[in-house]
Amino acid sequence: MTGGDKRHEEELPKIVEEKARRRQKAEKEGSKPIFFGLGMFGVVGWTIALPTVVGVFLGRWLDGLKSAESKVSWTLSCMFIGLIIGVVAAWQWMSKEGKSD
Numbered sequence: 001m002t003g004g005d006k007r008h009e010e011e012l013p014k015i016v017e018e019k020a021r022r023r024q025k026a027e028k029e030g031s032k033p034i035f036f037g038l039g040m041f042g043v044v045g046w047t048i049a050l051p052t053v054v055g056v057f058l059g060r061w062l063d064g065l066k067s068a069e070s071k072v073s074w075t076l077s078c079m080f081i082g083l084i085i086g087v088v089a090a091w092q093w094m095s096k097e098g099k100s101d
Contacts, residue, residue, distance in 0.1 A: 048086035055082025
């Protein structure tokens with residue numbers, strides 16, 4: 001036997017034990033209803049959409065304040081900033097929810 005095979009033999013009981021623990025936890029908790037998934041989908045959607053829309057309104061307001069010679073579109077800039085903020089917030093929320101399971 002090589003050293004790699006021995007290492008795999010030592011790790012196998014740990015892997016089996018972890019999978020058995022996860023299965024027991026899933027059986028104890030039961031399956032979540034479909035409405036839970038739809039609710040999560042809605043929360044993620046709002047988490048991304050709301051900062052994007054706020055960014056659009058902020059950008060439109062800034063575009064109204066600036067002079068006509070400026071080549072910067074604050075509407076697009078703020079929309080993308082809002083989109084990035086929303087995606088990061090949704091990613092963090094999903095990561096937190098995944099760890100709690």
